[in-house]
Amino acid sequence: xPADYHTHTPLCHHAEGEPESYIAAALAxxxxxYGISDHAPMTPEPFDDWRMNREDLPRYIEWIxxxxxxxxxxxxxAGLECDWLPEIKDWTERLAAAHDWDYLIGSIHYLxxxxxxxxxxxxxxxxxxxxxxxxxxxxxEYLRMVNSGLFDIYGHADLIKKFSYRPSGxxxxxxxxxxxxxxxxxxxxxxxxAGWHKPCAEQxxxxxxxxMAASANIGLVISSDAHAPGEVARDFDKAIALALEAGFEKTxxxxxxxxxxEQICPQT
Ligand code: ZN
Ligand code: FE
Ligand code: FE
Ligand code: ZN
Numbered sequence: 161x162p163a164d165y166h167t168h169t170p171l172c173h174h175a176e177g178e179p180e181s182y183i184a185a186a187l188a189x190x191x192x193x194y195g196i197s198d199h200a201p202m203t204p205e206p207f208d209d210w211r212m213n214r215e216d217l218p219r220y221i222e223w224i225x226x227x228x229x230x231x232x233x234x235x236x237x238a239g240l241e242c243d244w245l246p247e248i249k250d251w252t253e254r255l256a257a258a259h260d261w262d263y264l265i266g267s268i269h270y271l272x273x274x275x276x277x278x279x280x281x282x283x284x285x286x287x288x289x290x291x292x293x294x295x296x297x298x299x300x301e302y303l304r305m306v307n308s309g310l311f312d313i314y315g316h317a318d319l320i321k322k323f324s325y326r327p328s329g330x331x332x333x334x335x336x337x338x339x340x341x342x343x344x345x346x347x348x349x350x351x352x353x354a355g356w357h358k359p360c361a362e363q364x365x366x367x368x369x370x371x372m373a374a375s376a377n378i379g380l381v382i383s384s385d386a387h388a389p390g391e392v393a394r395d396f397d398k399a400i401a402l403a404l405e406a407g408f409e410k411t412x413x414x415x416x417x418x419x420x421x422e423q424i425c426p427q428t
Contacts, residue, residue, distance in 0.1 A: 266311030
Protein backbone atom coordinates (compact mmCIF):
# COMPACT_ATOMS: atom_id res chain seq x y z
CA UNK A 161 0.00 0.00 0.00
CA PRO A 162 1.38 3.48 -0.88
CA ALA A 163 2.22 6.05 1.78
CA ASP A 164 -0.51 8.35 3.10
CA TYR A 165 1.09 11.79 3.42
CA HIS A 166 -1.88 14.14 3.65
CA THR A 167 -3.33 13.84 7.15
CA HIS A 168 -4.34 16.32 9.82
CA THR A 169 -4.25 16.78 13.60
CA PRO A 170 -6.64 18.42 16.09
CA LEU A 171 -4.37 21.50 16.16
CA CYS A 172 -6.28 22.80 13.11
CA HIS A 173 -9.54 22.84 15.13
CA HIS A 174 -11.52 20.70 12.65
CA ALA A 175 -9.79 17.31 12.91
CA GLU A 176 -10.07 14.80 15.73
CA GLY A 177 -8.13 11.91 17.24
CA GLU A 178 -4.92 11.10 19.08
CA PRO A 179 -1.67 10.38 17.24
CA GLU A 180 -1.77 6.78 18.52
CA SER A 181 -5.18 6.27 16.86
CA TYR A 182 -4.00 7.62 13.51
CA ILE A 183 -0.94 5.37 13.66
CA ALA A 184 -3.07 2.34 14.57
CA ALA A 185 -5.20 3.05 11.50
CA ALA A 186 -2.10 3.46 9.29
CA LEU A 187 -0.68 0.16 10.55
CA ALA A 188 -4.00 -1.60 10.00
CA UNK A 189 -4.20 -0.25 6.43
CA UNK A 190 -0.61 -1.34 5.74
CA UNK A 191 0.60 1.96 4.23
CA UNK A 192 4.33 2.02 3.45
CA UNK A 193 4.81 5.35 5.29
CA TYR A 194 2.64 7.76 7.24
CA GLY A 195 2.94 11.51 6.86
CA ILE A 196 1.43 14.35 8.86
CA SER A 197 0.62 17.58 7.05
CA ASP A 198 -1.64 19.79 9.08
CA HIS A 199 -2.87 23.19 7.93
CA ALA A 200 0.13 25.47 8.35
CA PRO A 201 0.00 28.78 10.20
CA MET A 202 -0.61 31.87 8.09
CA THR A 203 0.24 35.48 8.58
CA PRO A 204 -0.98 37.91 9.80
CA GLU A 205 -2.72 36.17 12.68
CA PRO A 206 -5.53 35.63 13.41
CA PHE A 207 -5.97 34.46 9.82
CA ASP A 208 -8.93 32.09 10.02
CA ASP A 209 -10.30 29.46 12.40
CA TRP A 210 -9.26 26.29 10.57
CA ARG A 211 -5.48 26.05 11.00
CA MET A 212 -2.86 25.84 13.72
CA ASN A 213 -1.47 29.08 15.07
CA ARG A 214 2.17 29.92 14.87
CA GLU A 215 2.57 29.37 18.61
CA ASP A 216 1.24 25.81 18.12
CA LEU A 217 4.24 24.71 16.02
CA PRO A 218 6.15 23.22 18.99
CA ARG A 219 3.01 21.28 19.98
CA TYR A 220 2.70 20.10 16.39
CA ILE A 221 6.25 18.71 16.49
CA GLU A 222 5.39 17.01 19.81
CA TRP A 223 2.33 15.46 18.18
CA ILE A 224 4.53 14.10 15.37
CA UNK A 225 7.00 12.74 17.95
CA UNK A 226 4.13 10.95 19.72
CA UNK A 227 3.07 9.43 16.40
CA UNK A 228 6.65 8.27 15.79
CA UNK A 229 6.82 6.70 19.24
CA UNK A 230 3.66 4.70 18.47
CA UNK A 231 4.68 3.71 14.95
CA UNK A 232 7.39 1.09 15.54
CA UNK A 233 8.99 0.37 12.16
CA UNK A 234 6.48 2.45 10.20
CA UNK A 235 8.27 5.61 8.98
CA UNK A 236 6.45 8.77 10.06
CA UNK A 237 7.17 11.86 7.95
CA ALA A 238 6.76 15.47 8.99
CA GLY A 239 5.05 17.85 6.59
CA LEU A 240 2.70 20.80 6.36
CA GLU A 241 -0.22 21.65 4.11
CA CYS A 242 0.59 25.23 3.21
CA ASP A 243 -1.90 27.67 1.75
CA TRP A 244 -0.83 29.48 -1.36
CA LEU A 245 -1.52 33.17 -1.66
CA PRO A 246 0.75 35.27 -3.89
CA GLU A 247 1.77 37.57 -1.02
CA ILE A 248 2.69 34.67 1.24
CA LYS A 249 5.99 33.69 -0.36
CA ASP A 250 8.33 35.05 2.34
CA TRP A 251 6.18 33.57 5.06
CA THR A 252 6.27 30.13 3.41
CA GLU A 253 10.06 30.33 3.17
CA ARG A 254 10.19 31.04 6.90
CA LEU A 255 7.88 28.11 7.61
CA ALA A 256 10.04 25.87 5.43
CA ALA A 257 13.09 26.81 7.52
CA ALA A 258 11.31 26.35 10.86
CA HIS A 259 11.80 22.56 10.99
CA ASP A 260 13.43 19.83 8.93
CA TRP A 261 10.27 18.90 7.08
CA ASP A 262 10.11 15.84 4.84
CA TYR A 263 7.77 17.61 2.42
CA LEU A 264 5.53 20.64 2.04
CA ILE A 265 2.16 20.33 0.31
CA GLY A 266 1.03 23.43 -1.55
CA SER A 267 -2.75 23.85 -1.60
CA ILE A 268 -5.09 26.55 -2.79
CA HIS A 269 -8.14 27.08 -0.60
CA TYR A 270 -8.18 30.87 -1.03
CA LEU A 271 -8.78 33.10 -4.02
CA UNK A 272 -7.87 36.36 -2.37
CA UNK A 273 -7.60 36.63 1.40
CA UNK A 274 -11.36 36.60 2.02
CA UNK A 275 -12.67 33.81 -0.22
CA UNK A 276 -11.85 30.32 1.04
CA UNK A 277 -13.94 28.94 -1.80
CA UNK A 278 -14.11 25.36 -0.49
CA UNK A 279 -15.76 26.49 2.76
CA UNK A 280 -19.46 25.47 2.81
CA UNK A 281 -20.28 28.92 4.17
CA UNK A 282 -19.79 30.24 0.62
CA UNK A 283 -22.37 27.98 -1.05
CA UNK A 284 -24.66 30.98 -1.57
CA UNK A 285 -21.85 32.91 -3.22
CA UNK A 286 -21.02 29.97 -5.48
CA UNK A 287 -24.62 29.87 -6.72
CA UNK A 288 -24.24 33.44 -8.02
CA UNK A 289 -20.71 33.20 -9.31
CA UNK A 290 -19.35 33.27 -12.87
CA UNK A 291 -17.90 29.76 -12.84
CA UNK A 292 -15.72 30.20 -15.91
CA UNK A 293 -14.16 33.30 -14.33
CA UNK A 294 -13.51 31.69 -10.94
CA UNK A 295 -12.01 28.60 -12.57
CA UNK A 296 -9.73 30.78 -14.69
CA UNK A 297 -8.62 32.65 -11.59
CA UNK A 298 -8.06 29.39 -9.70
CA UNK A 299 -5.90 27.73 -12.35
CA UNK A 300 -3.90 30.94 -12.93
CA GLU A 301 -3.18 30.96 -9.21
CA TYR A 302 -2.35 27.24 -9.25
CA LEU A 303 0.20 27.90 -11.97
CA ARG A 304 1.70 30.72 -9.89
CA MET A 305 1.92 28.36 -6.92
CA VAL A 306 3.74 25.73 -8.99
CA ASN A 307 6.11 28.31 -10.44
CA SER A 308 6.94 29.58 -6.95
CA GLY A 309 8.95 26.37 -6.53
CA LEU A 310 8.16 26.34 -2.81
CA PHE A 311 6.38 23.00 -2.57
CA ASP A 312 7.15 19.31 -2.94
CA ILE A 313 3.60 18.07 -3.52
CA TYR A 314 0.70 19.90 -5.16
CA GLY A 315 -2.47 19.32 -3.17
CA HIS A 316 -5.96 18.39 -4.44
CA ALA A 317 -5.39 19.96 -7.85
CA ASP A 318 -9.01 20.51 -8.89
CA LEU A 319 -10.45 21.36 -5.45
CA ILE A 320 -12.29 24.20 -7.19
CA LYS A 321 -14.88 21.59 -8.33
CA LYS A 322 -15.73 20.64 -4.72
CA PHE A 323 -19.33 21.85 -4.91
CA SER A 324 -19.70 20.58 -8.48
CA TYR A 325 -19.58 23.99 -10.14
CA ARG A 326 -17.71 23.36 -13.39
CA PRO A 327 -17.53 25.41 -16.59
CA SER A 328 -18.93 23.74 -19.69
CA GLY A 329 -16.72 22.25 -22.37
CA UNK A 330 -13.43 20.41 -22.26
CA UNK A 331 -11.77 21.24 -18.93
CA UNK A 332 -8.33 20.15 -20.10
CA UNK A 333 -7.74 23.73 -21.26
CA UNK A 334 -7.43 24.67 -17.59
CA UNK A 335 -5.13 21.76 -16.73
CA UNK A 336 -2.61 21.96 -19.57
CA UNK A 337 -0.45 24.91 -18.41
CA UNK A 338 -0.30 23.60 -14.86
CA UNK A 339 0.69 20.10 -15.94
CA UNK A 340 3.36 21.49 -18.21
CA UNK A 341 4.81 23.58 -15.36
CA UNK A 342 4.78 20.67 -12.90
CA UNK A 343 6.42 18.39 -15.48
CA UNK A 344 9.15 20.97 -16.13
CA UNK A 345 10.18 20.92 -12.46
CA UNK A 346 9.70 17.14 -12.09
CA UNK A 347 7.07 17.88 -9.48
CA UNK A 348 4.55 15.69 -7.69
CA UNK A 349 0.78 15.77 -7.49
CA UNK A 350 -1.51 13.91 -5.16
CA UNK A 351 -4.52 11.77 -5.92
CA UNK A 352 -6.65 12.90 -2.97
CA UNK A 353 -9.45 10.52 -2.06
CA ALA A 354 -11.40 12.99 0.12
CA GLY A 355 -13.27 14.27 -2.94
CA TRP A 356 -15.34 11.08 -3.02
CA HIS A 357 -16.91 12.24 0.25
CA LYS A 358 -17.67 15.79 -0.89
CA PRO A 359 -20.52 17.09 -3.11
CA CYS A 360 -18.40 16.51 -6.27
CA ALA A 361 -18.27 12.79 -5.36
CA GLU A 362 -15.02 12.37 -7.30
CA GLN A 363 -11.35 12.14 -6.37
CA UNK A 364 -9.10 15.20 -6.79
CA UNK A 365 -7.98 15.59 -9.50
CA UNK A 366 -10.33 14.04 -12.02
CA UNK A 367 -9.28 11.17 -14.27
CA UNK A 368 -8.43 13.21 -17.38
CA UNK A 369 -6.02 15.33 -15.28
CA UNK A 370 -4.43 12.16 -13.90
CA UNK A 371 -4.01 10.68 -17.37
CA MET A 372 -2.39 13.89 -18.65
CA ALA A 373 -0.09 13.99 -15.62
CA ALA A 374 0.96 10.36 -16.09
CA SER A 375 1.73 11.03 -19.77
CA ALA A 376 3.86 13.99 -18.72
CA ASN A 377 5.79 11.76 -16.24
CA ILE A 378 4.71 13.83 -13.24
CA GLY A 379 5.23 12.18 -9.84
CA LEU A 380 2.30 10.89 -7.79
CA VAL A 381 1.35 10.34 -4.18
CA ILE A 382 -1.98 8.95 -3.02
CA SER A 383 -3.53 10.81 -0.07
CA SER A 384 -6.57 10.51 2.14
CA ASP A 385 -6.61 14.04 3.61
CA ALA A 386 -7.72 12.31 6.82
CA HIS A 387 -9.24 14.57 9.48
CA ALA A 388 -10.07 11.55 11.71
CA PRO A 389 -8.30 8.22 12.31
CA GLY A 390 -11.06 6.32 10.48
CA GLU A 391 -10.21 8.22 7.30
CA VAL A 392 -6.54 7.17 7.05
CA ALA A 393 -5.88 5.47 3.69
CA ARG A 394 -9.60 5.68 2.95
CA ASP A 395 -10.48 4.44 -0.57
CA PHE A 396 -6.87 3.66 -1.41
CA ASP A 397 -7.89 0.49 -3.29
CA LYS A 398 -10.10 2.56 -5.58
CA ALA A 399 -7.38 5.21 -5.92
CA ILE A 400 -4.73 2.63 -6.84
CA ALA A 401 -6.97 1.25 -9.58
CA LEU A 402 -7.50 4.76 -11.00
CA ALA A 403 -3.80 5.62 -10.79
CA LEU A 404 -2.87 2.48 -12.73
CA GLU A 405 -5.64 3.15 -15.25
CA ALA A 406 -4.28 6.69 -15.75
CA GLY A 407 -0.86 5.22 -16.55
CA PHE A 408 1.06 5.66 -13.30
CA GLU A 409 3.32 2.78 -12.27
CA LYS A 410 4.99 4.34 -9.22
CA THR A 411 4.24 6.59 -6.29
CA UNK A 412 6.76 8.85 -4.59
CA UNK A 413 8.12 8.82 -1.05
CA UNK A 414 9.62 11.88 0.61
CA UNK A 415 12.34 12.23 3.19
CA UNK A 416 14.06 15.55 3.94
CA UNK A 417 12.35 16.98 0.85
CA UNK A 418 14.02 14.44 -1.47
CA UNK A 419 11.89 11.89 -3.26
CA UNK A 420 12.33 8.23 -4.06
CA UNK A 421 9.83 5.98 -5.82
CA GLU A 422 8.04 2.73 -5.13
CA GLN A 423 6.08 0.51 -7.47
CA ILE A 424 2.29 0.63 -7.24
CA CYS A 425 0.97 -2.87 -6.54
CA PRO A 426 -2.53 -3.64 -7.79
CA GLN A 427 -4.81 -4.55 -4.88
CA THR A 428 -6.69 -7.81 -4.98
ZN1 ZN B 1 -8.73 20.53 6.84
FE1 FE C 1 -6.75 21.21 1.66
FE1 FE D 1 -5.83 18.67 4.04
ZN1 ZN E 1 -6.26 19.39 2.01
